[in-house]
Amino acid sequence: MIIEDAPSTVKRLLCESWCADLDVAEDGDSLRLSMPLLEPDGDYVTVWLRQILGGWRLEDAGTTLMRVSYDSDVSSLLRGARKDMLDRMLAEYGARVDADGQVVAEAPEVDLGPALLRYGQAMLRANEVRQWTRTRVASTFFDDLRANLVDIVGADRIVENYAVPDVPSADDYRVDFSITGASEPLFVFGVPSKDKARLTTIVLQHLEQHIPRFNSVVVFQNASEIGTADLRRLMNAANDMIDSVDAKDALAKKIRHRIAA
Template sequence: MNLLKEQLCTAMCADISLTEVGDGSYFVSTPFTFSDGDNYAIYLNRLASGGWRITDHGLTMMHLSYDLDIDKLKDGTRAKIFEQILGEHGLETDDGELFIEVPADALSNGIFTFGQGITRIHDLSLLSRINVESTFYDDLKEKLLEICGDGLEINYSVPGLADHKLYPIDFAISSKKPLFIFGVSNREKARLATIILQYLQKNHVVFRSLIVYQDMWAIPRSDLSRLTAAANDQIPSLDNVDDLERKIVDATAA
């Protein structure tokens, strides 16, 4: 056990080094890297109390910005995850800088905790499929609000229609012929949207419909075919923002 401990400590210490960068500040080089191969930015600044401020000088958020609009961390699903990560690792932020302050005798644990936090924050650009689906609706809502403003109704249902609460519409835009918009991120939502559209048509509701897919080609062909037949129009993905705005303008002007 002692030999193993000695081997592990030697191996780990060989992969970690300190470089003085001026003003009593040190750069901590570790084996941990971002996806582009750059090392994690971990710096140590001595505090007047004798402890240490462990900081990234804002470089983690800079790397994250390569793959993600940083403003999306201010609200919605990503914001909740971001705040949860900060809380769990005791991290604080200041104008994009991530940091944690620790007493001198807790420096090693602080560095490990800081590194774990950086890893999880950087992984926000690589969200799991489930979380990506959640952010898809946040992103769609944001785009629609930019286009429609106060004219957008969220989680709408047709008043006066029997069991209307059982047939929710993601977004509705009032016009001579209302436009109902459904966000579709997976097979199950494609099937639900098809059922709702068919129910509305069966009950002679006057409307136009627009389907916005997270990824149209990820939906099985049979489900895609049924939904295409039921809907008036569709957008393959949110990458087609110009098409989305044009189709909304055309549909609400009719």
């Protein structure tokens, strides 16, 4: 049986408990607040409160992305598909990443309590990016491949989604990346899946029928995930293959060899 006035009693107990766990201290021109929420590494979620006109600005002093950097390349989170996903995740809680790499939010004076809880959730959710893999975030594969190619040859030498001139139905047989400046055409294909492996084989076979000479490099998201038959057909059609987009040094070696040839 529920005791009399149980809701008020529970509310009072929770308020007393949570308030007792709050640690607020001055820190320069802001207030540093430790919340009764735990980061994955066991530290309490820490928020800096900076007074603004009509309310407060909530900041994390860059600690969220700093934690992510232990396992991930933070720069990859600030561009392309990963940035879009992080932005959407934070926006669900009224937060965002500012130009200085902080997770920030604003709250009017009267809404500071709920805003702090939402902000704490945003910081904890942001830690999930440490668990993102290329399998879960397949759309980032081409962002990663593009970034590698830019580092290897420079952005001015890359033509993306290239329709090869003088090839029949060229728009239906586009090349993911064409690298300019080589003695012979150099095409790079990204293969994140079995379906893309099959499509790339078809494109290469079509190009072979209409281009006298060209070189091709195929980069897999994970070659072990491609079926044996699909992999064999693609090996017969391509010049060079890289088993993972993470193998940047191997990709650089093959591309530079083809450019120098």
